[in-house]
Amino acid sequence: MGSVSVVIPCYNYGHFLEAAVRSVLDDQPGVEVRVLIIDDASPDGSADVARRVAAREPRVEVLAHEANKGNIATFNEGLLEWADGDYCLLMSADDLATPGALARARDLLDAHPEVGFVYGRALWVNDGAPLPTPRTRVRGWSVWSGQWWLDRRFRDGENPISAPAVVVRTALQQRVGGYDPQLPRAADMEMFMRLAAHGDVGFLRGVDQAFYRLHGKNMHQAVSPxxxxxxxxxxxxxxxxxxxxxxxxxxxxxxxxxxxxxxxxxxxxxxxxxxxxxxxxxxxxxxxxxxxxxxxxxxxxxxxxxxxxxxxxxxxxxxxxxxxxxxxxxxxxxxxxxxxxxxxxxxxxxxxxxx
Incomplete structure (x- = not known):
């Protein structure tokens, strides 16, 4: 069964790190997981938090930048230079995987080698509010051709995916390359479409794959309609x-x-x-x-x-x-x-x- 490399970029999110790491290690039974926390020169002491987490958990590694490189360079560093599992997950330090999310994604990818990435629903939660109970029982899989999925995106005109709910086949990720620095606020959407141009797309029906945390520092907060x-x-x-x-x-x-x-x-x-x-x-x-x-x-x-x-x-x-x-x-x-x-x-x- 496939292994999963989890890349957690962090900038001033040290207070979220413990929970993020626990969500991809403690709540994912039966999955071989390795985690890399990349601190992008946070001034809030996030790197120290990351090192304390890694000191207690041998499956966690830490890379701390001496100077800020920005989100796109940080993403690409982890995915293209470090990830070596069969599959990879890029998850911000302020988000969480739901219990069993990695196993559900892995099982679909194991069963369908033609699928380049798999996603499910994400629950959006306000920071400080209790986490809602996620749906964890898979009601079925959908596997769409990459061409059909791309055509659907052009008809709908939007990105239906929250990034922490996506698990990608690492070989394909590294073949198509990293996130585009020319699209700093929409690079995830372009990446999903690029992956679909080179492979099929899987969807997990009836389950919630991640918690997307809403707070004042979310990147989308600064984006007008x-x-x-x-x-x-x-x-x-x-x-x-x-x-x-x-x-x-x-x-x-x-x-x-x-x-x-x-x-x-x-x-x-x-x-x-x-x-x-x-x-x-x-x-x-x-x-x-x-x-x-x-x-x-x-x-x-x-x-x-x-x-x-x-x-x-x-x-x-x-x-x-x-x-x-x-x-x-x-x-x-x-x-x-x-x-x-x-x-x-x-x-x-x-x-x-x-x-």
């Missing part, structure tokens, strides 16, 4: 250039993702007009989306992105409604959207989706 859309578009552009020949219909896929991203930009802009999120500023009576993550100043950028990404978006009623927001009040726009329209926006909102 517009930034997220721009980064995802850059990933799809890269994939079309590098792996477009792996798609069944490249032209159809390219058009589909542009349309999807343009619509998402409108949905994000439309959150300004949701009931309970409207307020008027005292300067110019401009509409603001209170608490939505999208202010009136962002709406112009989102609508411009939508039009540049997919010019056909200008024909949509929602585009015309948002364009008219400078001449219409919040009540009028809300009336034009209607109850169904407002529900439609909420279902596709950043808050609803967990961004």
């Amino acid at each position: 517009l930034m997220d859309l721009e980064q995802r578009k850059s990933v799809f552009d890269v994939c079309l250039k590098r792996y477009g020949d792996r798609l069944a219909e490249r032209g159809v896929a390219a058009e589909a993702v542009k349309a999807q991203l343009a619509r998402e930009a409108l949905w994000a802009a439309g959150r300004v007009y949701q009931p309970g999120r409207l307020r008027r500023s005292r300067v110019g009576h401009r509409l603001l989306g209170a608490g939505s993550g999208v202010e009136t100043a962002d709406v112009e950028g989102l609508t411009r992105f939508a039009a540049d990404c997919w010019p056909e978006v200008k024909r949509l009623a929602l585009y015309r409604i948002i364009e008219a927001q400078g001449r219409l009040g919040g009540r009028e726009v809300g009336f034009m959207l209607g109850q169904k329209g407002r529900w439609w926006l909420r279902r596709r909102s950043w808050t609803y989706r967990g961004y």
